[in-house]
Structures are given as C-alpha cells and as structure tokens.
Amino acid sequence: MNKRVLILSGSPRKGGNSDLLCDEFLRGAQESGHQVEKIFLRSKKVDPCNACYHCKKSGxxxxxQDDMGEILDKMQQADVIVMASPVYFYSIDAQMKAVIDRSVARWTDIPNKExxxxxTAAEDTDTVMDCTLECFRGFAACLKGAQEKGVxxxxxVYEAGAVKGLPVMQEAYEMGRQV
Known part of the structure; x- marks a missing residue:
C-alpha cells in the first residue's frame, strides 16, 4: 500500500547531517512507491506558541499568521511522519520544538500516524540522544494511535556532511524503503 510520507527536517543547516539522512530516507521511501514530501523547517516561518489558546476557540x-497551518495540514494528511533533529544541548533544536509546540492548535486531529x-550528534556516546528521543516520543505519546516504527x-558527526559515507546513510535509506 502506498503511503503519504511527510519528513520534517529540523536541521538548521541545509545539507546538514540530519538533513542528509532525511534525503536518504526520502530516496528509499520514494523508490518503494510512496508519496514523499520533505519540509525543511528552517525555510518556513514558524513562530513560537504564545499560549493565547485562540486555536481552542476557533476550531x-x-x-x-505563519506557515504552521500549512505544516499542520500536511501532518494531518500524512500516514507517516518523519521527525529529524540534530542534538542541541541533549534535546531537539528550536525549529522542531516550535513545530511540536504549535501543534497544540490541532494535535487531536493528528491520529493514527506512523x-x-x-x-544526529557530534558526540558518539550511547546516551547522547536519550533526551532528544524522549522529546519526539513525548510528542507522539500525546497523539492517539501513534506508532513508533524506527529510529x-x-x-x-559534527561538520555538515560528516555523515556521508557512514553506515547510517544506508540505514536511513533502508528504513525509508521499508515504510
């Protein structure tokens, strides 16, 4: 079954390591016949949530007024959501955090997603990504029927492009193929 795959690339660097892994995932998913779209979040205007809760009174x-409405529309339409971020102080970066926080407007309308x-991180310790992964999982835990399919x-990897040629590139490609 062909799926609609939405990749949210939180990398602040176009062609940065997490962005390159997104491209490999995209390539694998497309080769398997899925409809794939990647949004490079830095190229979108997504302001932080101001907790006014206008969204609760306005459906x-x-x-x-920024690009978040468009992103939410695409999140609702997707069958699969890929979220990518470099590790920033053991957490996700600001671009991804803004998207997660602004999802409050319609989070109950994003059910049953894979x-x-x-x-990606400069460090190579076993625990360097624990908090980052928990941020992603915390968001998904709030969404009815969310299923984690792969990490x-x-x-x-630190310098942009350092991930090229590493086995993780093939892993991202294969994971995309297996969607």
Missing part, C-alpha cells in the same frame, strides 16, 4: 485556527525519528542514530 484549530491559530492567531499567528513515526520515524532521525537524530536513526547518527552519532559522532
């Missing part, structure tokens, strides 16, 4: 329409997580760990 999920946010008071902030989730894949892609993370990609790109450890020990």
């Amino acid at each position: 999920g329409k946010c008071a902030i 989730f894949y997580y892609i993370m 990609i760990y790109g450890k020990g």
